Amino acid sequence: MNVQCAICDKIEDIDVNSQLAKKLxxxxxxxxxxxxxxxRITERTQQRHGTGKFNLYSSTNKKCDK
Ligand SMILES: [Zn+2]
Structure with missing residues (x-):
């Protein structure tokens, strides 16, 4: 079945029996x-996680400096 990407409007043919097709x-x-x-979205989510970890580290380091 043909599905259109919500972001770049690219049309792809996916297996109609796949889990993704059934969900759609x-x-x-x-x-x-x-x-x-x-x-790209997964990468961005992971980067946000990484930033969160970095902030956690820097606040921990500040505590260590005191
Ligand atoms: Zn796309």
């Missing part, structure tokens, strides 16, 4: 993301 048909997920867009 049942509207458990409203939008499809192609692999590059999905990867």
């Amino acid at each position: 048909i049942n509207r458990r997920i409203s939008s499809y993301l192609c692999q590059p867009c999905y990867d």
Whole structure:
């Protein structure tokens, strides 16, 4: 079945029997993301996690400096 990426509007043909296709048909997920867009979002989420960890480290270091 043809699905359109919600971010870059690229149309991809996915296996209609795949879990993703079933989720789209049942509207458990409203939008499809192609692999590059999905990867980009995952990367951004991981970067945010990394920043959070960094802040935690720097506040711990300040405590150690005292
Ligand atoms: Zn895309």
